Amino acid sequence: MTLPDNDNLRKEFDSDLENSIDLLSIEELRIKYLGRKGIIASLMESMKDLPDNEKPVFGKSVNELKKYFNTNYESALKKANSEKQSDSSPDFDNTLPGVEISLGKKHPLTQVWEEMLDIFTRMGFEVARGPEVETEYYNFTALNFPENHPARDMQDTLYITDDTMLRTHTSPVQIRTMLSTTPPVRVIVPGRVYRNEAISARSYCVFNQIEGLYIDKGISLADLKGTLISFAKQLLGSNVKTRFRASYFPFTEPSAEMDVSCIICEGKGCRVCKHTGWLELLGSGMVDPNVLRNVGYDPEVYSGFAWGLGIERTTMMRYGIKDIRYFYDGDLRFLEQF
Amino acid sequence: MKISLNWLSKYISIKKSPEEISELLTMAGLEVSSLKKGNSFDGVLIGEVKECTKHPNADKLSLCKVDIGADEELPIVCGAPNVRAGMKVPVATVGTVLPEDFKIKKAKIRGEESRGMICSEKELQISDSHEGIMVLPDEWKIGTPFSDLYDTSDTLIELDLTPNRPDALSHIGVARDLSAILNLDLQKPSFKLDESKVDASSEYSVEIEDKVGCPRFAIRIIKNVKIDKSPEWLSKSLRAIGIRSINNIVDASNYVLMELGHPIHTFDMDKLSGNKIIIRSSIKDEKVVTLDGIKHKLPEDTVLVCDEEKPVGIGGIMGLQNSEVSDDTINLLIECAYFDPGKIRKSSKKLGLYTEASKRFERGCDPNDIEFVLDRVCSVILETAGGELSKGIIDIYPSIIDKVKIRLRQKSVNSVIGMEVSETTVKEILNRLEYEIRSEKDDNYELLVPSFRPDVEREIDVIEEVARIVGYDKIPPSEHALIPLSSSPNNNESQNIKLKNMLVGFGFSEIYTNSLMPYKLWKLSGDSDEPVRVTNPISMDMECLRSSLMPRMLEAVSYNFNRQRKSVKLFEDGIVITPDKKSETGVEEIHKVAAIIAGELSSGNWIGENSSADYFFLKGVVEAYLKAIGFSTVTFTESSNNSYHNRYDIIDNGSKLGFMGEISQPVLKEFDLEVGVFYFELEVSLLLKEMKKDISFLEPSKYPSIMRDLSFIIDDSMQSEKLTAIFEGTNTDLLKSFKISSVYKGSPLKENEKSITYHLIFSSNERTLEESEIDKICEGIINVASDSLNANLRV
Numbered sequence A: 001m002t003l004p005d006n007d008n009l010r011k012e013f014d015s016d017l018e019n020s021i022d023l024l025s026i027e028e029l030r031i032k033y034l035g036r037k038g039i040i041a042s043l044m045e046s047m048k049d050l051p052d053n054e055k056p057v058f059g060k061s062v063n064e065l066k067k068y069f070n071t072n073y074e075s076a077l078k079k080a081n082s083e084k085q086s087d088s089s090p091d092f093d094n095t096l097p098g099v100e101i102s103l104g105k106k107h108p109l110t111q112v113w114e115e116m117l118d119i120f121t122r123m124g125f126e127v128a129r130g131p132e133v134e135t136e137y138y139n140f141t142a143l144n145f146p147e148n149h150p151a152r153d154m155q156d157t158l159y160i161t162d163d164t165m166l167r168t169h170t171s172p173v174q175i176r177t178m179l180s181t182t183p184p185v186r187v188i189v190p191g192r193v194y195r196n197e198a199i200s201a202r203s204y205c206v207f208n209q210i211e212g213l214y215i216d217k218g219i220s221l222a223d224l225k226g227t228l229i230s231f232a233k234q235l236l237g238s239n240v241k242t243r244f245r246a247s248y249f250p251f252t253e254p255s256a257e258m259d260v261s262c263i264i265c266e267g268k269g270c271r272v273c274k275h276t277g278w279l280e281l282l283g284s285g286m287v288d289p290n291v292l293r294n295v296g297y298d299p300e301v302y303s304g305f306a307w308g309l310g311i312e313r314t315t316m317m318r319y320g321i322k323d324i325r326y327f328y329d330g331d332l333r334f335l336e337q338f
Numbered sequence B: 001m002k003i004s005l006n007w008l009s010k011y012i013s014i015k016k017s018p019e020e021i022s023e024l025l026t027m028a029g030l031e032v033s034s035l036k037k038g039n040s041f042d043g044v045l046i047g048e049v050k051e052c053t054k055h056p057n058a059d060k061l062s063l064c065k066v067d068i069g070a071d072e073e074l075p076i077v078c079g080a081p082n083v084r085a086g087m088k089v090p091v092a093t094v095g096t097v098l099p100e101d102f103k104i105k106k107a108k109i110r111g112e113e114s115r116g117m118i119c120s121e122k123e124l125q126i127s128d129s130h131e132g133i134m135v136l137p138d139e140w141k142i143g144t145p146f147s148d149l150y151d152t153s154d155t156l157i158e159l160d161l162t163p164n165r166p167d168a169l170s171h172i173g174v175a176r177d178l179s180a181i182l183n184l185d186l187q188k189p190s191f192k193l194d195e196s197k198v199d200a201s202s203e204y205s206v207e208i209e210d211k212v213g214c215p216r217f218a219i220r221i222i223k224n225v226k227i228d229k230s231p232e233w234l235s236k237s238l239r240a241i242g243i244r245s246i247n248n249i250v251d252a253s254n255y256v257l258m259e260l261g262h263p264i265h266t267f268d269m270d271k272l273s274g275n276k277i278i279i280r281s282s283i284k285d286e287k288v289v290t291l292d293g294i295k296h297k298l299p300e301d302t303v304l305v306c307d308e309e310k311p312v313g314i315g316g317i318m319g320l321q322n323s324e325v326s327d328d329t330i331n332l333l334i335e336c337a338y339f340d341p342g343k344i345r346k347s348s349k350k351l352g353l354y355t356e357a358s359k360r361f362e363r364g365c366d367p368n369d370i371e372f373v374l375d376r377v378c379s380v381i382l383e384t385a386g387g388e389l390s391k392g393i394i395d396i397y398p399s400i401i402d403k404v405k406i407r408l409r410q411k412s413v414n415s416v417i418g419m420e421v422s423e424t425t426v427k428e429i430l431n432r433l434e435y436e437i438r439s440e441k442d443d444n445y446e447l448l449v450p451s452f453r454p455d456v457e458r459e460i461d462v463i464e465e466v467a468r469i470v471g472y473d474k475i476p477p478s479e480h481a482l483i484p485l486s487s488s489p490n491n492n493e494s495q496n497i498k499l500k501n502m503l504v505g506f507g508f509s510e511i512y513t514n515s516l517m518p519y520k521l522w523k524l525s526g527d528s529d530e531p532v533r534v535t536n537p538i539s540m541d542m543e544c545l546r547s548s549l550m551p552r553m554l555e556a557v558s559y560n561f562n563r564q565r566k567s568v569k570l571f572e573d574g575i576v577i578t579p580d581k582k583s584e585t586g587v588e589e590i591h592k593v594a595a596i597i598a599g600e601l602s603s604g605n606w607i608g609e610n611s612s613a614d615y616f617f618l619k620g621v622v623e624a625y626l627k628a629i630g631f632s633t634v635t636f637t638e639s640s641n642n643s644y645h646n647r648y649d650i651i652d653n654g655s656k657l658g659f660m661g662e663i664s665q666p667v668l669k670e671f672d673l674e675v676g677v678f679y680f681e682l683e684v685s686l687l688l689k690e691m692k693k694d695i696s697f698l699e700p701s702k703y704p705s706i707m708r709d710l711s712f713i714i715d716d717s718m719q720s721e722k723l724t725a726i727f728e729g730t731n732t733d734l735l736k737s738f739k740i741s742s743v744y745k746g747s748p749l750k751e752n753e754k755s756i757t758y759h760l761i762f763s764s765n766e767r768t769l770e771e772s773e774i775d776k777i778c779e780g781i782i783n784v785a786s787d788s789l790n791a792n793l794r795v
């Protein structure tokens, strides 16, 4: 009768087991005894050459051996695993980097926009969007730009046809919104706008604006200031100082530009703020009664304010970026920093 | 507009620093863009260049010997091209500290000794001119301190004015605003005028044909003037604001222009034919030569000032050469007029001619100050050039432009500004700004607006005047909370943010690209229509509007590859524009999101192999993206476009969400890209719609599931979807999911065979499944595959 040499195999296993102290040697142990071409497998293989009457006894003996190997292997594995967690083995090199997993980045302009969206959403503003190609009526006429007036030169226009153009500001959406809504109106309008300007470090023919509009009964300059100061403090920090100075826009009266204390020098005066200590953040004003009339609102009943800012400029100001072209080059070395 | 503070002090006496004055003006809407303070220039002396020879070791340098009234002549090396012997020049002597801490030292320049510097206007911060050294009048005495002769104590303020304020294009206008802000008196220029006995109207007459273009035209005549250099006070005043002195006549009209803001033109009367000035519209193809010697073909309907034979001036824009004042001029005809702003703007735009005069007329001059302006300029001419002033003004003003009447309600002032402004303050401000208060009752004022303020037409405009003079900073910001409106805010926006977040999670970085592009680049989008074009592009490189996000994104890929990037994954979210005759604006605008990938999927990992982006990676992204958005039944249909290879439309329930594909070789070649580039584009509105759908929740099963792998051998040319369809077609609800887990070709399969393995998961929410019932379902699948596709199970 042929039987496997269990005693010797056990001895051999025991001595191998003693030397199996880390995960690697334990795996080697498994392969040698329990693997697909291991000792157990070859014993099972050799069984098929035995006469049928010997097979059950032989099989039983192999199974006992297998059980012995298995139990000891598993407990050694368990032990090694728990040791590994409590005490790294000497050949484990944790100074190697992890597997590289790269997240993408949102564009800095998107990040700043989302921040602004968040601030204004909390103040109860909704978002409105409108087309990039506009008619003369929405882009200029309804916004109280007189015909043949230098005010139209403030915004060099790119025309598609004689009376359609790439919008020069997001303000046409004010008109579209008011025409389709009854007051109160409280919207912000993000979007691309276009100007007929050569590309340079300081200007780009395409840029992004955010516009805001708030119409209700009894809204005053004091409300404009309250809202925009709150916005500036949420965006730039509660220490930021603000000032409002008189200005001119055809669609607001009175008009104001809002400056914030220079974030580079904190108002002491530096090159960025041209030594004034102030940086222009946005243009604003009380919606001109002509604009209200153009959309069918009675200016004796309703009043409100509007403002607008360039996201590029604000972002440049915030991070000290000196060249607007970075935003449009798609240079990952730039984008990945935000 | 440049304002000299010395000049300003003639009209208002302000005891404030230049910085404080700037701040006041800025806050009131006259934005100060720069402030240049005076400098005493200690150590800068008047010198005369005695000798000037070439530097032996440098082509562009000269060796000068300069006399500054000292014992010996100074050797100075000078780099200016205009330096000549005999010139009077400002010399910064050794030890002088010029603006921006520029200290003059003894030096050797290319081996030659230099003791001092001959200065340019820029080095002295007098102007930005750096063309050459500053050349001084011959009569200035050698050795005199520069500041004794050249007034350098003045402060120059530059205003960046908004187009609604033509009145502030003058010193008096700026002084007026300051008088209102500080509540100080304004001194208008005063002068005496001696007239001769000759009646001007007996010598000349004026006829206005174009009454629309020119509502008012007036002239005065001065005879026997002596053209000469201007007196120092006059040339100094002009110099302070950057205007070169020409002669006493030209300087006088420039001075009054900068003082009062109303343009004036002087003609050499002897060059005029006849004794009548006619103002008419230009006719077709009329040609003239302007003062600057340039020939112009006039656009029709330009206002022309003519004598009895010919045009002598383009009204409100520029005089003509044929009647120009020159050194031998004796008799002057002086014009002051009011031209229609719209007409001036149109003509000046068409002519491309922008002058100090057109700038003011197109914004609107005061039609009612003409007598005063004419008298003022005559007084300056008589003072500086002598002559006899003919009696009276010839003034044609057929229909008087009345001052605008406005009713101002105290109540409105307070409600717009949002605080109480006292009646006294309102009245004080309006008086200082020269509004005439006609009557007052029940807190209402009847006002007449001064005619130098064409922008003030309504009550709200007057309220702005009050607000800006009071100061916006005095208005207390309201602090009442805003209460959200009832509607659901910003749903689309937050979903749009999620769409971007997912792509960021897949490792794509967002870019913004220019939506304007040259036709050549647009063409790479492979669209068959024509692009929407800009009719007046900045350059042809910015002519077409994007109809696909691909070309610019591909450009960005190449930009990064050219900068040694090996792995590029980008996305963009933006509007694409195509022609659409039916729409209001003639175009269709579609909001898209697109992603592009090229190169290694992860760069330089030390574990395992780095694989490159390929079609199926991108398809995986598309599938995962759409699944995360909520789509469950997306299919792909082949579509063609020359710019792509393997291009497939992405369809959900019959609606096309977008497409994906590999960019074709010829397109990649345009950017010298040698790696495969893969791209997809989806329509955002369709994605947002899907995201808004309610999720129908399914209870996860409490019972264990059973898994099976089935491999089929099929013909190599057969598409996997045929096999997949069989799994989809099983009529059991126990098969919860299946997917292709491997595709195998090669031994022991035959040459034209492949094997596809499906991984199946079965489960039930009601019970534990029996192995045997799953075997039965699998058998059914195997039979259908064998019968219909001749696909055999691989064992």
Ligand SMILES: [Zn+2]
Pocket (backbone or CB within 6 Å): A262, A263, A264, A265, A266, A267, A268, A269, A270, A271, A272, A273, A274, A275, A277, A278
């Ligand atoms: Zn600063």
